[in-house]
Amino acid sequence: xxxxxxxxxxxxxxxxxxxxxxxxxxxxxxxxxxxxxxxxxxxxxxxxxxxxxxxxxxxxxxxxxxxxxxxxxxxxxxxxxxxxxxxxxxxxxxxxxxxxxxxxxxxxxxxxxxxxxxxxxxxxxxxxxxxxxxxxxxxxxxxxxxxxxxxxxxxxxxxxxxxxxxxxxxxxxxxxxxxxxxxxxxxxxxxxxxxxxxxxxxxxxxxxxxxxxxxxxxxxxxxxxxxxxxxxxxxxxxxxxxxxxxxxxxxxxxxxxxxxxxxxxxxxxxxxxxxxxxxxxxxxxxxxxxxxxxxxxxxxxxxxxxxxxxxxxxxxxxxxxxxxxxxxxxxxxxxxxxxxxxxxxxxxxxxxxxxxxxxxxxxxxxxxxxxxxxxxxxxxxxxxxxxx
Ligand SMILES: Cc1cc2nc3c(=O)[nH]c(=O)nc-3n(C[C@H](O)[C@H](O)[C@H](O)COP(=O)(O)O)c2cc1C
Ligand SMILES: O=C(O)C(=O)c1ccccc1
Numbered sequence: 001x002x003x004x005x006x007x008x009x010x011x012x013x014x015x016x017x018x019x020x021x022x023x024x025x026x027x028x029x030x031x032x033x034x035x036x037x038x039x040x041x042x043x044x045x046x047x048x049x050x051x052x053x054x055x056x057x058x059x060x061x062x063x064x065x066x067x068x069x070x071x072x073x074x075x076x077x078x079x080x081x082x083x084x085x086x087x088x089x090x091x092x093x094x095x096x097x098x099x100x101x102x103x104x105x106x107x108x109x110x111x112x113x114x115x116x117x118x119x120x121x122x123x124x125x126x127x128x129x130x131x132x133x134x135x136x137x138x139x140x141x142x143x144x145x146x147x148x149x150x151x152x153x154x155x156x157x158x159x160x161x162x163x164x165x166x167x168x169x170x171x172x173x174x175x176x177x178x179x180x181x182x183x184x185x186x187x188x189x190x191x192x193x194x195x196x197x198x199x200x201x202x203x204x205x206x207x208x209x210x211x212x213x214x215x216x217x218x219x220x221x222x223x224x225x226x227x228x229x230x231x232x233x234x235x236x237x238x239x240x241x242x243x244x245x246x247x248x249x250x251x252x253x254x255x256x257x258x259x260x261x262x263x264x265x266x267x268x269x270x271x272x273x274x275x276x277x278x279x280x281x282x283x284x285x286x287x288x289x290x291x292x293x294x295x296x297x298x299x300x301x302x303x304x305x306x307x308x309x310x311x312x313x314x315x316x317x318x319x320x321x322x323x324x325x326x327x328x329x330x331x332x333x334x335x336x337x338x339x340x341x342x343x344x345x346x347x348x349x350x351x352x353x354x355x356x357x358x359x360x361x362x363x364x365x366x367x368x369x370x371x372x373x374x375x376x377x378x379x380x381x382x383x384x385x386x387x388x
Pocket of ligand 1: 046097098101151261285288316318336339340
């Protein structure tokens with residue numbers, strides 16, 4: 001396979017016949033275009049974070065405190081970006097993080113299906129959120145040969161939790177990601193200012209309204225009384241009494257690999273592995289949940305060390321190829337992005353997502369080429385130096 005970076009020559013050659021890319025070529029331009037393309041409510045929800053968004057900004061700027069050491073004549077003419085996770089061979093170390101409102105990041109409201117098609121076209125796995133506009137089965141069917149993982153927000157109803165996990169397994173998802181950092185909703189001033197929370201208008205609840213257990217809890221079907229369905233969702237979503245003791249029960253539900261998302265503490269990573277979890281997902285939810293926290297990248301190395309042989313996925317603040325390379329060098333097995341592909345969808349539909357993913361992969365590949373790291377295995381912490 002050609003190196004991902006060669007994609008840039010396609011763009012330059014198009015320039016020879018007067019064609020310029022119609023989609024943004026930098027993250028800042030992508031963000032501006034997305035703001036223009038989205039409704040005020042969706043923009044606020046996607047772009048915003050917790051409190052004064054200090055942690056959200058710090059997630060991004062913390063990457064600038066690490067520099068990659070360039071190595072010359074390192075035999076990096078061909079790069080190998082493939083990785084293996086839970087016996088799955090992935091063509092690249094990039095993943096799409098679960099974004100619960102991806103369904104409404106395009107005007108037609110089927111953004112989950114569009115994202116799955118972009119995953120199918122690029123080989124970049126989609127981690128499908130519990131919050132979807134289309135049922136998880138339909139989204140799985142659109143993934144083609146690309147693996148999908150299912151992200152679970154465990155409701156405070158065990159029968160419903162079990163139903164969601166079994167449906168995900170039956171639909172062909174290849175891992176379950178249990179998100180632990182959103183058992184309560186963070187303080188989000190942007191959304192508070194405009195008094196907007198999309199799920200409360202009934203958006204992105206298809207996995208609930210299509211679920212037999214959820215439906216059995218309602219007096220009338222959601223099609224007849226959508227408000228009652230939304231009210232039930234609001235009552236069952238939060239699950240603040242979840243504890244480490246519940247992990248054995250989750251483990252008993254499925255033979256699929258389970259990862260815990262929202263882990264930043266090495267002690268929690270150790271505890272997760274001891275409880276039989278298969279992987280760790282180091283993330284602070286893109287700074288959307290708790291403000292005043294550590295940048296997620298500053299937590300990654302300790303989490304990797306504590307996780308032992310268990311693979312660690314990383315997200316929060318990844319905006320370009322060098323960020324991906326740095327997170328891999330810290331020891332992440334794969335690196336995910338959230339807002340970047342949501343903006344790609346808003347700006348250019350499926351093509352927009354593919355454009356964002358291909359740009360990230362090209363820049364990752366070229367960073368490895370220019371800095372002399374031919375394989376992901378060659379990217380160790382020795383490649384990183386603190387910027388003074
Ligand atoms: C609009 C939006 C919705 C999200 N919804 C979910 C979700 O449903 N489940 C989840 O585990 N994480 C969710 N996240 C968090 C992402 O999975 C990821 O941790 C975060 O976006 C990474 O940070 P980044 O946006 O800086 O790349 C959401 C993030 C955004 C921006
Ligand atoms: O907005 C989020 O980040 C998120 O993950 C979420 C999803 C559903 C309810 C509350 C928060």
